[in-house]
Amino acid sequence: MRFCAESPVEYFRELVESAIERQRVDARELTTFYLVKLLCGFVARAGGNPSDDQPLALRLGQALEAGGREQRALLRQLGDVSLFTSGYFSDSLRRKVVDVDYYVSLGGYAYGSLSRQEANSFAAVFAELSQKFVAFVDILSEVSERSGLTSNADLLRLYEKWLRTGSRRNGQLLVERGLVPNASIGSRFLQ
Numbered sequence: 001m002r003f004c005a006e007s008p009v010e011y012f013r014e015l016v017e018s019a020i021e022r023q024r025v026d027a028r029e030l031t032t033f034y035l036v037k038l039l040c041g042f043v044a045r046a047g048g049n050p051s052d053d054q055p056l057a058l059r060l061g062q063a064l065e066a067g068g069r070e071q072r073a074l075l076r077q078l079g080d081v082s083l084f085t086s087g088y089f090s091d092s093l094r095r096k097v098v099d100v101d102y103y104v105s106l107g108g109y110a111y112g113s114l115s116r117q118e119a120n121s122f123a124a125v126f127a128e129l130s131q132k133f134v135a136f137v138d139i140l141s142e143v144s145e146r147s148g149l150t151s152n153a154d155l156l157r158l159y160e161k162w163l164r165t166g167s168r169r170n171g172q173l174l175v176e177r178g179l180v181p182n183a184s185i186g187s188r189f190l191q
Contacts, residue, residue, distance in 0.1 A: 012039040012143065019142040023169055025135045031128045035136065039143065042084050056082060056098075056106045063110070072117065075110045079129065082107025087140025090161065100137075101164040108133040138169035 013036045020027050056078060063074035085093070086103035093100050108130050114120060115127035129136060162170035162181055171181045 008040045008043060009036060012036045012043075015143045015146055016139060019139045019146075023135070023138055023142065025132065025139060027132070027136075028125065028128055030122075031125045031136075034122070034125050034129070035139065038080055038084060039088070039140070042080075042088070056103065060106055060110065072114060072120065075114050076126075079107045079110035079114065079126070082110065083129065083133070083136060083140065087137040088144045090137070090141060091157070099164060100161055104133055104137060104165055134165050134167050135169075137165070138167050141169065 013032075016032055016035050016039070020032060059074065059078050059081075063071055063078060066074055082103040086100045086107065090100050093103070111126045111133065112130035115123050115130055117123060120126070158170055158173060159181070161167065162174060174181050
């Protein structure tokens, strides 16, 4: 297995860089490195899936009530969990009370908040993660699919994800599978 022959950093760097290139996402080198380290960190923890019983909205409330270093750490954790879960484990959100759009919204907000803290040396990375959150979800989704650590989403689920997020990548996958995405129906028909 290729994974065993390389370090996790090398393995994920190759996957992330090729997904960025294939999807034509303009990403800073430091943001690419951040994604690689994010993947390595989560995979090193108990199989990767960041299962925490506390809802993201409560985490956000705690972060906003905290100050200084604690607030930054909580916002970063919220952004990281949201990005990783919605990208790498989006199928795990199926049949949950909240869906991928909830994670996209809160993760983008958390990174956006971090980007406005000028003293943070990663402010530009967090700004890029916030502004291109859906594109980076797509990057992590491709990495997940290529690493073989997730199940394939069915066509309907892919279409639902595309409707909820407007993801360019999911739209392209639908086209490749013979469906023409139609945003005019909106999400009002999905429950």
